[in-house]
Amino acid sequence: MDVCFHCGDECTITxxxxxxxxxxxxxxxxxxxxxxxxxxxxxxxxxxxxxxxxSKFDGKFDYLKNETIAKKLLEFDELSTKIVSFxxxxxxxxxxxxxxxxxxxxxxxxKTTQVNFPKKxxxxxxxxxxxxxxxxxxxxxxxxxxxxxxxxxxxxxTPAINRSLIYKLGAxxxxxxxxxxLSFPEYFEVSEFWLDRYKPVFRWLILIFSIPVxxxxxxxxxxxxxxSIRSKLLNIDVPIAIGILVLFIxxxxxxxxxxxxxxxxxxxGLVFFLLLGKFFQQKTYAFLSFERDYKSYFPIxxxxxxxxxxxxxxxxxxxxxxxxxxxxxxxxxxxxxxxLIPVDGVLIRGxxxxxxxxxxxxxxxxxxxxxxxxxAGGRQQSGVIEMDVLKSVEQSYLTQLWSNEIFSKNGKSSxxxxxxxxxxxxxISILSIALLATLFWLIYNPSLALTVFTAVxxxxxxxxxxxxxxxxxxxxxxxxxxxxxxxxxxxxxxxLANVDTVVFxxxxxxxxxxxxxxxxxxxxxxEEEQSLLTSTLRASNHxxxxxxxxxxxxxxxxxxxxxQEEIGQGIIGVLDQNKIKxxxxxxxxxxxxxxxxxxxxxxxxxxxxxxTYKGCYxxxxxxxxxxxxxxxxxxxxxxxxxxxxxxxxxxxxxxEILPPHTDLVFNQKPIDKLNYIKxxxxxxxxxxxxxxxxxxxxxxxxxxxxLVISExxxxxxxxxxxxxEATRFKxxxxxxxxxxxxxxxxxxxxxxxxxYNLIGLGxxxxxxxxxxxxxxxxxxxxxxxxxxxxxxxxxxxRKFNRNTNE
Amino acid sequence: MSIIYLLLAISVIVALLFFVAFIISVKSxxxxxxxxxxxxxxxxxxxxKEKPQIxxxxxxxxxxxxxxx
Numbered sequence: 001m002d003v004c005f006h007c008g009d010e011c012t013i014t015x016x017x018x019x020x021x022x023x024x025x026x027x028x029x030x031x032x033x034x035x036x037x038x039x040x041x042x043x044x045x046x047x048x049x050x051x052x053x054x055s056k057f058d059g060k061f062d063y064l065k066n067e068t069i070a071k072k073l074l075e076f077d078e079l080s081t082k083i084v085s086f087x088x089x090x091x092x093x094x095x096x097x098x099x100x101x102x103x104x105x106x107x108x109x110x111k112t113t114q115v116n117f118p119k120k121x122x123x124x125x126x127x128x129x130x131x132x133x134x135x136x137x138x139x140x141x142x143x144x145x146x147x148x149x150x151x152x153x154x155x156x157x158t159p160a161i162n163r164s165l166i167y168k169l170g171a172x173x174x175x176x177x178x179x180x181x182l183s184f185p186e187y188f189e190v191s192e193f194w195l196d197r198y199k200p201v202f203r204w205l206i207l208i209f210s211i212p213v214x215x216x217x218x219x220x221x222x223x224x225x226x227x228s229i230r231s232k233l234l235n236i237d238v239p240i241a242i243g244i245l246v247l248f249i250x251x252x253x254x255x256x257x258x259x260x261x262x263x264x265x266x267x268x269g270l271v272f273f274l275l276l277g278k279f280f281q282q283k284t285y286a287f288l289s290f291e292r293d294y295k296s297y298f299p300i301x302x303x304x305x306x307x308x309x310x311x312x313x314x315x316x317x318x319x320x321x322x323x324x325x326x327x328x329x330x331x332x333x334x335x336x337x338x339x340l341i342p343v344d345g346v347l348i349r350g351x352x353x354x355x356x357x358x359x360x361x362x363x364x365x366x367x368x369x370x371x372x373x374x375x376a377g378g379r380q381q382s383g384v385i386e387m388d389v390l391k392s393v394e395q396s397y398l399t400q401l402w403s404n405e406i407f408s409k410n411g412k413s414s415x416x417x418x419x420x421x422x423x424x425x426x427x428i429s430i431l432s433i434a435l436l437a438t439l440f441w442l443i444y445n446p447s448l449a450l451t452v453f454t455a456v457x458x459x460x461x462x463x464x465x466x467x468x469x470x471x472x473x474x475x476x477x478x479x480x481x482x483x484x485x486x487x488x489x490x491x492x493x494x495x496l497a498n499v500d501t502v503v504f505x506x507x508x509x510x511x512x513x514x515x516x517x518x519x520x521x522x523x524x525x526x527e528e529e530q531s532l533l534t535s536t537l538r539a540s541n542h543x544x545x546x547x548x549x550x551x552x553x554x555x556x557x558x559x560x561x562x563x564q565e566e567i568g569q570g571i572i573g574v575l576d577q578n579k580i581k582x583x584x585x586x587x588x589x590x591x592x593x594x595x596x597x598x599x600x601x602x603x604x605x606x607x608x609x610x611x612t613y614k615g616c617y618x619x620x621x622x623x624x625x626x627x628x629x630x631x632x633x634x635x636x637x638x639x640x641x642x643x644x645x646x647x648x649x650x651x652x653x654x655x656e657i658l659p660p661h662t663d664l665v666f667n668q669k670p671i672d673k674l675n676y677i678k679x680x681x682x683x684x685x686x687x688x689x690x691x692x693x694x695x696x697x698x699x700x701x702x703x704x705x706x707l708v709i710s711e712x713x714x715x716x717x718x719x720x721x722x723x724x725e726a727t728r729f730k731x732x733x734x735x736x737x738x739x740x741x742x743x744x745x746x747x748x749x750x751x752x753x754x755x756y757n758l759i760g761l762g763x764x765x766x767x768x769x770x771x772x773x774x775x776x777x778x779x780x781x782x783x784x785x786x787x788x789x790x791x792x793x794x795x796x797x798r799k800f801n802r803n804t805n806e
Numbered sequence: 807m808s809i810i811y812l813l814l815a816i817s818v819i820v821a822l823l824f825f826v827a828f829i830i831s832v833k834s835x836x837x838x839x840x841x842x843x844x845x846x847x848x849x850x851x852x853x854x855k856e857k858p859q860i861x862x863x864x865x866x867x868x869x870x871x872x873x874x875x
Contacts, residue, residue: 042850094845101846117842166832174825178818198810205814 006032007144008049011786027054031143036101038106043099050095054144060339061141061149063301063321064134073133073149074298075123081111082128086147088140091120100145107131107139113648122147151298151324151342151393169275172217176268182206186261187772203255203262210264214248218271219279236423236466239430243461244271259572263458266774270463273782277470281477282488297694298324298342298393303334305386324393331389335380343376343389344396345623350385354378367569377694400725417494418746419469423462430460437765448767455769459760463778464753464785468746471786475793476742479800484725485707485735489502492721495705496739499688501680502634502732503699505673506644506654510691510697510708512622512726518551522607522615529609531558532580536573539563545571545582548617570606580606589613620653628657633733635659639685643668643676645695674698690732694718707732731804738800749785757779 002011005021006028016023023029064070076083097115104110114123223240251262254438304322324342353369356378434456441449457606471492535558537549562574570583581588588606606616628683641663648666677699697718700706706720734798763769
C-alpha cells in the first residue's frame with residue numbers, strides 16, 4: 001500500500017492520486033498544492049513525508065478577531081510591526097524548520113520567522129496593516145502547523161530566562177584559567193632574580209581575580225550555607241562555604257602580609273568544578289513543561305451570546321468572542337463540536353455528549369439533557385450546544401482542585417538528599433578533627449596552630465563529595481531521557497530510588513485509550529443481521545460504533561433504506577423491512593426489567609432487531625502490554641495500589657490478573673486520590689504515583705514522585721515530576737532499579753572521596769600542606785570522582801539498554 | 807620599568823575581552839537554542855527559477871537531505 005506523500009500515513013480507500021503522488025486525504029493534497037504553487041516544494045526534498053494532516057479549524061480561532069484577545073498574545077506591537085510567538089506541537093523535523101522560516105514566500109506580509117526547534121516555538125513578525133493575527137494563524141493552520149493557544153498564553157509574558165549559572169560558571173572559569181596561568185612561576189619555585197622581584201605583582205593580580213570567584217560565583221554556596229545554619233541544618237554547602245571562605249581569607253592574609261602565595265588557585269578550581277557539576281545536572285527538556293495546570297488546557301476565549309434586553313431567551317442575539325476570564329454567572333455561551341467546556345453551567349439547548357475522561361478518568365461519553373448541569377473540563381463531542389454560565393473559571397468544580405495547598409507549595413523541599421544526610425556527620429567530624437589538631441599544635445608548637453587549623457578546613461572541603469551526586473544523577477537523567485522517560489530534575493531520580501509504594505491510576509494509565517477487546521453475549525445474530533448491523537454502524541461516528549465496526553468489517557455492506565441517530569441514545573438502521581436498533585439498553589429494549597445486572601457497570605452496546613432484544617457487545621479496556629510483568633516485578637519490593645475514578649466493573653477482572661496483595665480502590669474523585677496519597681505518606685511511605693490526566697493532578701503533586709504516562713509527549717500532561725512515553729510503560733520497574741543503582745554509585749563515590757580527604761588530612765594535621773600539594777590534590781580528587789561516576793553510570797546505561805531491548 | 811608589566815597588562819586585557827564577548831553572547835540568547843541553527847545552516851541556498859518548473863535534484867542536494875535524516 002502506498003503512503004501519503006505529505007504525511008506518511010497509509011493511503012486507504014480514500015487515496016487521491018495527484019501529480020504522480022499519492023495522498024491519504026484532501027487535506028494533505030491541499031497543503032501540497034499550496035506549497036507547490038508557492039515554490040516551496042523543497043519541503044518534500046528535505047525529508048520524506050514531513051507533513052502533518054491539517055486539522056479542521058473552522059471558526060476555532062475566530063476569537064483572534066477580537067482585538068483585546070489578540071493583543072494579549074502579542075510580544076511586540078508598534079507602528080505596523082507585530083511580533084508573536086506560537087507553540088506548534090507538530091514541529092518535528094528539519095523540513096518543518098525550513099517551511100516555517102520561509103513563510104514570507106506564502107505571504108509577503110510576514111516579515112521574518114524564526115523557529116526554536118527544542119521548544120517547538122516559532123516567532124513571527126508581520127505587517128499588522130496588511131495582515132491580522134487571525135489571518136496569520138489561519139495560514140499556519142492551512143499548511144498543517146496549527147498553533148497551540150491556551151489560557152496560559154494570556155496570563156503573563158514569558159518570564160526572563162535565568163542565565164545566572166552560566167554567568168557564574170563563565171566568571172569562575174575565566175578567573176580559574178588566569179589564576180593558574182599567573183601561579184606557574186610559584187609552582188616551579190624558580191628563584192630567578194626577576195621572578196622573585198615581581199612575585200608580589202603576580203600575587204596581587206591573583207587576589208584581584210579571585211574576589212569575583214569567591215563572592216560572585218561562589219555566592220550560591222555562601223547563601224545556602226547561611227540559610228541552612230539559620231534553620232539549624234547542616235547541608236553539604238556548609239563545609240563547602242567554610243572551605244571557600246577559609247581558603248580566601250587565609251590566602252588574602254598571606255598575600256597582603258607577603259608571607260606566601262596562598263591557595264587561591266585551588267579555590268578558583270574548586271568553585272569552577274562545583275559549578276560545572278551544577279550545570280551538568282541541569283539537563284532540561286525545553287519542549288516539555290512539568291508545571292502545567294488547567295490553564296494550558298483551557299481555551300483562551302469562547303463564543304458568547306450578547307444579551308438582548310427585548311427578548312428573554314436570547315433570540316436574535318449576537319455572537320461575540322469573549323475571554324474565558326471575563327465570563328460571569330448568567331452569561332450564555334456556545335460550545336462547538338470538539339470544544340472544551342471552560343466553566344460550570346447549565347445546558348440550555350442541544351444534545352450533549354461529553355468526554356469527561358480528562359477530569360474523572362471515566363472513559364465513556366456522558367450524555368446530558370437540557371436543564372442538566374455541565375462541569376468544566378469536558379469536551380463536547382456532538383454538535384453545537386448553548387449553555388448558561390453558573391460560575392466563573394476559577395470557581396468551577398475542576399479548577400478548585402488547584403486551590404489545594406499542594407499546588408502552591410514550591411517544590412518538595414522537605415526531601416533530604418543523600419548528600420545532605422551524610423554531610424551532617426561529615427561536617428561535625430571535620431570540625432572536631434580541626435579543633436583537636438589545633439589543640440595539639442597549641443601545646444606542641446603554638447606558631448603552627450593557626451596554619452594547621454585552616455589547612456584542615458581547606459583540605460577537608462568536600463569538593464569530590466559534592467560532585468558525586470550531580471554527575472551521577474545528571475548522567476542518569478540523560479539515560480532516562482534516551483529511554484523516553486523525561487524527568488524534571490535530578491532530585492526526582494534520587495527520590496525514585498527511595499520509593500516503596502507504587503500507586504497506579506487505571507483509565508489511560510493501565511489501559512490504553514482504545515477499547516479493543518469486545519465480546520458478545522446473547523442470542524447469536526444471523527449472517528443477514530450482522531450485515532445489517534455493520535452497515536448501520538458504518539454510518540455512525542460514535543467511538544463505540546467505530547470500534548465495533550472495525551471488528552465486523554468483513555461483512556457485506558449494503559446501502560441502508562433509512563438511518564437515524566439519536567445522540568446519546570443509539571442508532572436505528574432499516575433495510576428491506578428489517579429494522580435494527582443499536583445503543584443503550586433503554587433505547588433498544590422495550591421491557592426495562594430484563595436488564596442484565598452483570599453488565600450494568602460495563603461499557604455495552606445493545607442490539608435488537610425488529611423490536612426483539614438480541615444481546616449486547618461488551619467492551620473491555622485493553623490493558624497495556626506487559627502490565628502483569630510490571631506488577632509482578634514491582635510486587636517484590638513495593639506495595640501496589642490501583643486507584644481509579646472508574647466504577648467497579650473491572651474489579652474482578654483486575655483481581656485475577658494482578659498480584660494478590662494489590663489494593664484496588666474505585667470511584668475515586670480527584671480530591672480523594674490526593675487524600676489517599678496523603679494517608680499513605682502519613683504512614684511514612686514513599687509514594688510513586690503513575691497517572692495520566694487532570695484527574696490525577698492532585699495525587700501527582702502530592703506524591704513523592706509523580707510520573708505521567710503519555711501516548712504523545714507533545715500533548716497536554718498535568719503537572720508532574722516526570723513524563724514517560726506509553727510505549728515504555730513496561731520499563732517502570734527497570735527505571736526504579738536503575739535509580740537505586742545510581743544511589744549506590746553515589747555511595748561508592750563518597751567512600752572514594754573520603755580516602756582523598758584522609759590523605760589530605762594527613763598532610764594538613766602534620767602541618768605540611770604546601771600550596772602545590774593542595775593545588776594537585778583538590779583537582780585530582782574532583783576529576784577522578786567525575787571519571788568514576790561517569791564510567792560507572794555509562795556501564796549502567798549499557799546494561800539498561802540490553803535489558804530493556806530483550 | 808620592566809616589560810613584564812606591559813605583558814601582564816596585555817594578557818589580562820585580551821582575556822577580559824574574550825570574557826566580555828562571552829557574556830554578551832550569552833546575554834543575547836545565543837546559547838538558548840543550540841539546535842536549530844545547526845539545521846538551518848544545512849539548508850540549500852535559494853534557487854532562483856525562471857519558469858515554474860521543479861528544479862532537478864542534484865547529487866549534492868540528495869546527499870544533503872540524506873545527511874539530515
